[in-house]
Amino acid sequence: MNPKLTRRRFIKGVIASGAAATSTTIWYTANGQSRPAGAVERMIRININGQMRNVDVAPQETLASTLRYKLGLTGTKLGCNRGECGACTVLVDDIPSYACSILTHSVKNMRVESVEGLEAANGDLHPVQQAFVDELSPQCGYCTPGQVMSAVGLLRSNPNPTREEARQAMAGNICRCGSYDSYLNGVMRAAQIG
Amino acid sequence: MAYMHIGKDFVPPDVPGKVTGRIKYAEDYARDGMVYARLLTSPVPHGRVVNIDASAALAMEGVFGILTADDVYPDGEPQSPSLKVLTNEPTLMGEPILAVAAIDEKTAEDAIAAISLTIERLPFVLDPLDSLSEGGANAYNGGNTFIFREGFAEEKWTADQVASFRSGNEPTAEAQQSWEYGDLAAGFAAADFVHETTFSTAGYPHMSMEPRSAMAYWENGKCFLHGTSQSLSAIAEPMAAIVGVPLEDFVFINEATGGGFGQRARAGSIPSMAIPAKLSQKINRPVMMRVTREEEFTIGGARQGLQGWLKVGFKSDGSMSAMDMYCISDNGGKGGGGDANSAAAGVSALYQTEAMRFRNTSIGTNTGHRGAQRGPGENQIMAIMAPIMDKAAESLGLDRLEIRKLNAAQNGDVSGPRSEPFTSAYMPEALEMGAAQFDWEGKKGRARQTNGSKVRGLGIGQGYHNAGRSGMDGIVRLMPSGRLQIHNGVGNLGTYSYASTSRAAAEVLKMAWENCDVVTGRTDRHLPITSPQDGSNSIFTNTRTCFGAAQDLLAKMKEIAAMDFGGDVADYDVDGVRVHQIADNTVGMTYAEVAQRGMELGGKFSGESDLPEELNTLTALSVSRLAGSALMGIYHDPSHSNNPPGFTVTFTEIELDKETGKFEILDLVTIAECGTVVHPQGVANQLRGGAVWGIGLSVLERHLYDPQNGLPASSGFWQSKIPTYLDTPAEIGTGWVDLPDPENPVGARGIGEPSMGAVSAALNAAISDALGGHMFDAAPVTTDMIINHIAGVSEDATPLAQNNFRG
Incomplete structure (x- = not known):
């Protein structure tokens, strides 16, 4: 916050x-x-x-x-x-x-x-969005926009986080489907493709 | 078998919409002239509405109307414990009594504040055993239990009987429900290790992220309802009945659902969606009803709690020779469920128990709306059983993995009171795969090792759910453009099975996925019926229907080719673009051409005649509206034989701090045994999500109610704590056995529910291991329970307590 x-x-x-x-x-x-x-x-x-x-x-x-x-x-x-x-x-x-x-x-x-x-004017997804697609991070998707924004905020302040740093930074976003592991995979992928 | 689509990852069509926010949930829609509904809910846990004076509210500027239970049920409310649209006889704190529609929600709230509600307060009860006890309050007006086809009834035990049960003894009262197989007495006589205990598992809310908001409007006599559901086409007919409109005049719109977990599968568990529909009909305006988190807690469903006694016997070789189980099931204030029965059947399936007896009595309490929640019954009991398996292994001198392999279900095995065979079963293979991936042999020596205040614990868990149905329908259309439209009534709740099951149709027709469209999202897109999407059935059920419809289409394509080019249908094949002669593939026509030809021929080719006689009502309606529009494949799926199981195995290692009672999960590997894997990323997501749910069941989630006033104390995300990033491991290992099931055309079975049970079992076993084999015989095992045990403080001031702390 x-x-x-x-x-x-x-x-x-x-x-x-x-x-x-x-x-x-x-x-x-x-x-x-x-x-x-x-x-x-x-x-x-x-x-x-x-x-x-x-x-x-x-x-x-x-x-x-x-x-x-x-x-x-x-x-x-x-x-x-x-x-x-x-x-x-x-x-x-x-x-x-x-x-x-x-x-x-x-x-x-x-x-x-x-x-x-977040999307570019030409329709390209933001790297976080693209990574979340590639990793199939969302399940029901209701929490996904919030997860995306937390990940974008994290990577702006820390472009190369460790998985543990990402876990801490994303901790304010609940996912009832339990897709945390898949979201973290997405965050780490986004950091790579930045 | 080499597949083109099955077993391959793909991007489900709705995923871009989820990461961009473009996909719409019910609350994201708006209509011109839309007004807003708010609810007046019960201020007491059990009561009877005596009078409603809404005259002042209705006179307020900006107020358009009111809907009460008298409007919904002019002939009186149904006499059952099921959730009503609105009620004058609330049995839950917060149950909706009436709704007001106004220009905005603030005005609606102000109007509700101006309504004079007179309600008679009735006695309430929070713990089934308190209600069972002589003189205890009844949750319902007609008693404390509901007997199918008989109605409300009162079930009472003597105070001594209840006290004896709470003290750890076998209940002596006759149970409402029972089944038995094998020779129980002989099984116990043959046992070298017998364990007897009482146990309790907590009820807790589903708490889907999306509250069950809904918006409705009427046009030309048709009701359009934007709602939320696990199922899509399966909801249509029963929801139309609740709204009171013919099926052909009802359109259910549900592009995406923000979580279901069992309680949005059937119309009866989400009747609140009818409130905006009926209000809209009454005031002739579109009505949006946003549901708050507190309201979602109240009417959004909850797992049944169990208070039980069990006795289990093992022979010297480790085989489970006998199991006797007696449960009191908490039916809550609304609904009910079959958790206890599923728990017993699950034990029979997972451990291949030689003789078994099951008894159950269901009792209402003025707590949440109970119903199916992810792996109902099986997932609770596995958390109780896993430490017992470990204790049996230790007592009999067996390895914890070996005793599980010895009792594991495999091909040819049967389970349950009807000795139903599995369609296939590979639990030993799953155990071996999990052990190898986790390195059980390398790690098992670390069990109970200490490092300062910290101690290691290892656990093995197993999960089971019967995961597949049949008898549904499929519709596919080959369009004059050459594209394949796969009509799929599976709901979009996050499993992506609406898309992955559709790929079975693409597989049959060898079509590139980019040439296929999944037609779904709203019932006026003319969808086939599916089973309600509960019980992990969708992959099994709907690959069968999509595959069958595509087979019907394929046969028609070949028939047209043979008609036009000569020869027999067997002389033709398809390659994804053309239907052609096998001997000379230059002879044939494109998919676009054959589709056009089918439309010209009409009749059975375009869905205008020769339909399967058994088509369900909704499918027949959809086909009648699609007839003539394409070359169509239409299929009714016959019943399958035997029980298609979903199995899981989990291995975990934890480090528990004996000074704080907290623990960290160091490693967690979870394996699926669900036949052929259709969508690897989807299965991995179910395993990971199931793991998070398993952690919640094991150590975090439970209902809490204020015993003095019946107020819910766990109506938010934090009081009945949903696991967060920080409660779960940063990485969860996954894997799958991937052996095909013979009763499914692509070999698939479901997995969503057992993915949770194995983790709850493994975690409870690991906690027990870390504490030297101590068994709490409960779920969840909370931090305070652990620290109290370590400190030697009894946490059982109220043994078997439900909906409250034990201590």
């Missing part, structure tokens, strides 16, 4: 926005449409996958909600919506971060990358 984007800061942000957030009300689409905007500016610009996007964001809205339901970037998955599983992992200023646990307003001046931003 980005040390700047801790759970504590997330909670503080919700409180500061004047919204009464609960675990079941912080994430849904268009949830701000029926309540006053409060003190927080709603229409903001955020850098998503290298593009500045204008988006109407409620004060208590999470980045996962914005990506999925405002911007149509449904590659970011919600497995738990409470910072346990990592299916919603995106990169914020190159650091793997749980999009379910980040307020969108807090990333206004940061670079956000989701799985949709």
